[in-house]
Structures are given as C-alpha cells and as structure tokens.
Amino acid sequence: MSDVIDRGSPAEGRWAAFEPVEPVGGSVSRGAIAGFRILFGLLWLQGVGWKSPAVPFDQSSGFFYDFVKGAVSNEVFAPYAWLVDTLVLPNWTMFAWATWITEILLATFLVLGLATRFWALVGAALSAGILLSVANTPDEWGWAYWMMIGGHLVVFATAAGRVGGLDGVARPGWRRSRHWLARALVRAS
Amino acid sequence: MSEAAARRAGLLIGGSVVFVALLGLGLSRNLGWTESPGELVLPYRDDYFWAKHFAFNRLLAVLTLLIGLLAVWGVAAGLSAARRVAMVGSALLAVAINVDLSANDQVLGARGGNITLMLMVLVGLLTLELTPRDEEREPIP
Numbered sequence: 001m002s003d004v005i006d007r008g009s010p011a012e013g014r015w016a017a018f019e020p021v022e023p024v025g026g027s028v029s030r031g032a033i034a035g036f037r038i039l040f041g042l043l044w045l046q047g048v049g050w051k052s053p054a055v056p057f058d059q060s061s062g063f064f065y066d067f068v069k070g071a072v073s074n075e076v077f078a079p080y081a082w083l084v085d086t087l088v089l090p091n092w093t094m095f096a097w098a099t100w101i102t103e104i105l106l107a108t109f110l111v112l113g114l115a116t117r118f119w120a121l122v123g124a125a126l127s128a129g130i131l132l133s134v135a136n137t138p139d140e141w142g143w144a145y146w147m148m149i150g151g152h153l154v155v156f157a158t159a160a161g162r163v164g165g166l167d168g169v170a171r172p173g174w175r176r177s178r179h180w181l182a183r184a185l186v187r188a189s
Numbered sequence: 190m191s192e193a194a195a196r197r198a199g200l201l202i203g204g205s206v207v208f209v210a211l212l213g214l215g216l217s218r219n220l221g222w223t224e225s226p227g228e229l230v231l232p233y234r235d236d237y238f239w240a241k242h243f244a245f246n247r248l249l250a251v252l253t254l255l256i257g258l259l260a261v262w263g264v265a266a267g268l269s270a271a272r273r274v275a276m277v278g279s280a281l282l283a284v285a286i287n288v289d290l291s292a293n294d295q296v297l298g299a300r301g302g303n304i305t306l307m308l309m310v311l312v313g314l315l316t317l318e319l320t321p322r323d324e325e326r327e328p329i330p
Contacts, residue, residue, distance in 0.1 A: 038205075048301025108308040111205050114316060121278065151301055166316060169198040173190035173320040181319065 113165015
C-alpha cells in the first residue's frame, strides 16, 4: 500500500486526547491495520445476513428477537435489562430495523475505510449492547464481545481508514474544504 | 484531491466491492440462485453458517460485480457518465433489494450483504464526487 499517511494538524484543547496514535511505518504493519479494519467490516456484513426483515424480525419465529430477549431472561446488567424490557421489546420492529440498518452501514463504511473513526465508535457501542444482551446466555462466550469492543477501539485509536482506506486518500481534500460535510468527515476520519 | 488520488480512491472502492462480492459468491456456492426465507431457521452446521450468513444472492452479486467494475472504469478513465450510471444503478438496486426484503414473498432472494455492496459503490462514488479536486478548491469566504 502506497498511501501517504495523513497525520493532519495536531488537535488542541479537549480534542487532543482523541488524536490517533502515530501510525506505524512498515508496509506489513500498515497492511495489518487495514486488514483488521476490513475484518471488522466483514464481521458486520455477516451479521446482517441472518437478520432478514422478511422473517426473523417477526417476534414469534425470530432468532434475533430471542437473542435480544436474553438481556432480560439472562440478565447481565439490571438497568440495561430494564431498558430492553420496557423500551426495546415493546417496539421491536423499529428496533430491529434500526439495528439492521446500523450493521449494514458499519459494514459499508468499515470496509471502505470511510469516516472510520466515527463508525468504529458506533461499532464499539453496538458491541457493548450485544455484550449486555448475551454475555450470560448459556453457550455464549462473553469474551468474544469484549474483544469486539476492544477491536473497534483499536480501529478508532489507529485511525485505520487512513491506511488503505478512503479516509487516507480523500482527507487532504476534506481538510482544504470549508464545507460542513468535509469538516465533519475530517473529524470522523 | 489530485486526479491520481481520485483514481486510487476509485480502485479502492471498486476493489473492495469486487473483493467482497467474490468472497460472497465463493461462500454461497452451494446456495443456488435464490434462497427461501424459511431456510434461515436453526439449527445450522458450521459450513451452513458461513454460507447462509454471508448473505448473498448470486445473481445480485454478479450484478454488483458489474457495477463495481463499471465504477472502477469510470474513475480510472475519468468518465463521469460511467460513474453516474454506476451510482444510479447501485441506488436503484439497493432500493429494489430493500423492497424485496420487506415483502412476504421474495422475488430477488437477496440479503443484507447485497445492500451493503450497493451502498459501498454508492457511498464511495458520492464521496469522490463531493471531495474537491486540487484544481477546483472552494473559495474561502
């Protein structure tokens, strides 16, 4: 990969703490960072496969519904179980569509390496929701979800879209632009 | 963004789409051209898991490949018409797949993976269109 790593100008004040770590220089290491990001994109891509609005969104036969219901029947964290019981399950269709669309967008943006840091945080948040839903469900391996959270945070911390992703190619152009969308993309990448 | 960077971005977009579509085609090789929604029920074996859950319909994956290649050609050759056709085609297919997914009787037999590929083309090309080129920098007010 021959991308020029765009380090940008250092952030000041409260944003300084969120600056990405210095990218490593070796092509193998940079390839690993890009591969790690794409791997997480594929993870979400596979996730959207078993959630089809045609069938599993139906409460009576939905594996997805049972999956989320685990937050109540195999409680991990009481306030979250209460939230799922009183807000999510009664509004299941809306919640299922929102989750499905979010996972599609996660797959799209992480594979492309576009607005990667923002979507990595979204992925970490969604992974936390899954952890709180199923970590105590029998036959589930709770560590998998901790690793998903950690992996997304690594994608965020390394600004992984700047290596082999669209962020790395388009970011210099965004930084020169004063358009609000370009400014937002600079922050998100 | 320079023209060279734009071409590289186009290759990244098209390359990503083609890679995922080929991966999906390979993993769904035992599925046939369409799937019935009823086949999604458990239990699943590991090979079933990988094939089913990778979420592709073969015909749509092939269409995606064509659109992805059209996008690459449009960006590499600087043909805005080809880029626009790829964008409109991917948008139309994404809508069609979504409508089909919401229907009781699916015609296309698509999955979320097909929508993801369409969005990759659409979002990627839109980003390229909206990112200013070096020679057309926006005036600073």
